Amino acid sequence: MALPTQSADFPAWYQEVVKQAELAEPSLARGTMVIRPYGFAIWEKVQRAIDDRIKATGHQNLYFPLFIPYRLLEKEAEHVEGFAPEVAVVTHAGGEELEEPLVVRPTSETVIWATYARWIQSYRDLPLLYNQWANVVRWELRPRLFLRTTEFLWQEGHTAHETEDEAVAEARLILDRVYREAMVDVLGLPVLVGRKSAAERFAGAVETFTLEGLMRDRKALQAGTSHYLGQNFARAYGVTFLGRDGKEHHAYATSWGASTRLVGGVIMTHGDDRGLRLPPRLAPIQVVVVPIYRSDDERGRVLGAAAAIRERLDGAGIRVHVDDREEQRPGFKFNEWELKGVPVRLELGPRDLDADQATVARRDGGGKEAWPLAGLPERLVTLLEEVQRSLFGDAERFRDDHTFRPGSYTEMAELLDDPGGFMLAPWCGGPECEARVKADTRATIRFLPLDPEPVEGSCIVCGSPATETAAWAQAY
RNA sequence: CGGGACGUAGCGCAGUUUGGUAGCGCGCAGCGUUCGGGACGCUGAGGUCGCGGGUUCAAAUCCCGCCGUCCCGACCA
Numbered sequence: 001m002a003l004p005t006q007s008a009d010f011p012a013w014y015q016e017v018v019k020q021a022e023l024a025e026p027s028l029a030r031g032t033m034v035i036r037p038y039g040f041a042i043w044e045k046v047q048r049a050i051d052d053r054i055k056a057t058g059h060q061n062l063y064f065p066l067f068i069p070y071r072l073l074e075k076e077a078e079h080v081e082g083f084a085p086e087v088a089v090v091t092h093a094g095g096e097e098l099e100e101p102l103v104v105r106p107t108s109e110t111v112i113w114a115t116y117a118r119w120i121q122s123y124r125d126l127p128l129l130y131n132q133w134a135n136v137v138r139w140e141l142r143p144r145l146f147l148r149t150t151e152f153l154w155q156e157g158h159t160a161h162e163t164e165d166e167a168v169a170e171a172r173l174i175l176d177r178v179y180r181e182a183m184v185d186v187l188g189l190p191v192l193v194g195r196k197s198a199a200e201r202f203a204g205a206v207e208t209f210t211l212e213g214l215m216r217d218r219k220a221l222q223a224g225t226s227h228y229l230g231q232n233f234a235r236a237y238g239v240t241f242l243g244r245d246g247k248e249h250h251a252y253a254t255s256w257g258a259s260t261r262l263v264g265g266v267i268m269t270h271g272d273d274r275g276l277r278l279p280p281r282l283a284p285i286q287v288v289v290v291p292i293y294r295s296d297d298e299r300g301r302v303l304g305a306a307a308a309i310r311e312r313l314d315g316a317g318i319r320v321h322v323d324d325r326e327e328q329r330p331g332f333k334f335n336e337w338e339l340k341g342v343p344v345r346l347e348l349g350p351r352d353l354d355a356d357q358a359t360v361a362r363r364d365g366g367g368k369e370a371w372p373l374a375g376l377p378e379r380l381v382t383l384l385e386e387v388q389r390s391l392f393g394d395a396e397r398f399r400d401d402h403t404f405r406p407g408s409y410t411e412m413a414e415l416l417d418d419p420g421g422f423m424l425a426p427w428c429g430g431p432e433c434e435a436r437v438k439a440d441t442r443a444t445i446r447f448l449p450l451d452p453e454p455v456e457g458s459c460i461v462c463g464s465p466a467t468e469t470a471a472w473a474q475a476y
Numbered sequence: 477c478g479g480g481a482c483g484u485a486g487c488g489c490a491g492u493u494u495g496g497u498a499g500c501g502c503g504c505a506g507c508g509u510u511c512g513g514g515a516c517g518c519u520g521a522g523g524u525c526g527c528g529g530g531u532u533c534a535a536a537u538c539c540c541g542c543c544g545u546c547c548c549g550a551c552c553a
Contacts, residue, residue, distance in 0.1 A: 002514090011547080019487095030544080085551070107553095141477075141551065148552065222553065259553050292512050331513035338513095349512055359512080442549090476553095 031143035031150030041284035049186035082203020146264035154259035167252035188279035194447025206230035215268035218420030224258035276341030292349030316377035426466030428459035
């Protein structure tokens with residue numbers, strides 16, 4: 001029952017939190033997971049945060065199939081090359097070998113652009129601003145619940161545009177107005193945004209934008225990506241349109257995705273040695289009420305009061321749950337709800353009722369306080385916002401405390417080893433230097449800042465003139 | 477796919493060295509006492525010892541093969 005501490009064994013801590021908080025568990029086929037109701041409720045909140053913003057920025061949802069003819073995949077050379085090793089292929093069905101094998105989608109660019117070819121005739125058909133919520137399969141060698149599973153859930157947006165500028169602006173819009181906003185405002189993740197280096201780019205993309213967070217073990221996590229795909233897919237799948245100039249053009253593409261990995265990001269960003277800590281805006285249960293009583297008389301009185309409070313909190317828009325299970329004692333429930341990360345706990349016993357108060361305990365630290373029942377919902381609404389801010393603040397401070405500007409390659413290697421975190425350092429842009437850092441320290445370039453600071457000095461690796469600042473870190 | 481560790485009740489483990497009727501803790505079920513920080517007592521259910529083969533009068537234990545899980549590397553949202 002007891003959780004390993006984060007400092008003693010972070011991977012074990014993570015696994016135990018996921019299991020004990022009943023978020024998910026490994027399933028029967030290697031690399032797959034069952035997402036349990038509480039974990040799925042969190043995912044649904046993530047979905048809602050992202051989906052609302054996708055819609056608010058003018059996109060519509062649709063759905064493409066799970067199976068893609070193998071031949072389709074082959075058309076974009078770089079794309080196939082990137083995904084071939086992790087693609088699952090169906091060769092038999094209906095009791096016979098298939099004439100043409102089907103791949104289980106690892107992502108849907110191919111089938112979608114093959115279809116867009118029929119939907120796009122004229123500049124008047126553009127832009128196409130579509131998104132789908134789907135499962136995808138990538139044959140992973142080393143699965144970890146939520147972070148890397150063979151099958152995972154995500155959304156993938158696929159847009160088609162008339163011009164390069166418009167498509168790049170779309171990729172940036174998603175980054176800022178959809179992902180960053182959802183992650184910062186709802187999930188409480190202090191993500192940094194940037195471009196990927198060529199080595200880290202999505203297979204088939206011209207430019208990949210990314211959002212990166214720093215986990216409690218000082219490793220970076222890619223929380224979402226948005227790609228400018230240029231005309232690569234339009235060329236591969238023959239997507240042309242008649243332009244305003246009366247000539248034929250290839251459409252410009254973007255794609256962007258965020259997955260169930262985000263649930264892992266929330267666990268590893270906010271969690272502590274007692275378990276999960278959920279930001280109130282994400283929490284399926286924001287306030288849990290634990291009734292306390294001895295006799296039957298007290299039981300009736302306390303449960304009655306709890307029901308009344310539930311009504312009032314519900315009316316104030318708070319997601320509240322009364323834990324009236326008979327078989328568990330209060331102390332057990334306190335620990336369980338802390339493990340599950342519920343932001344605020346309300347203890348309600350005879351002593352409280354005698355004083356017209358409730359005992360309020362917040363999950364993000366701080367002790368317990370007695371609050372008058374009068375005005376309770378209003379005060380709790382304020383408290384929840386405060387917890388939301390404080391969790392974000394904690395995570396942001398942790399990230400800043402583990403962001404360094406090493407002065408030499410030796411110093412960078414030492415800092416990466418201990419304590420770890422983001423290393424901001426000048427880079428010459430050479431893939432050899434990037435590869436050397438990876439070989440020496442296992443760290444990769446997580447992102448290149450979007451608005452490059454003026455670069456002074458020389459590449460931290462090779463010493464030749466630097467062209468930009470890179471953020472290095474060990475990553476998931 | 478390479479290196480290492482491990483598969484015994486739902487979970488965590490002992491038993492394997494030295495072959496001889498499968499155990500402990502937690503959890504689970506029933507009853508009672510409890511209930512403001514992970515309660516206690518009594519009773520009880522639950523196991524093809526990962527799978528297959530071999531050695532033996534006899535295998536959780538010894539031998540061979542396979543499968544799976546975890547950790548470390550290469551790949552990745």
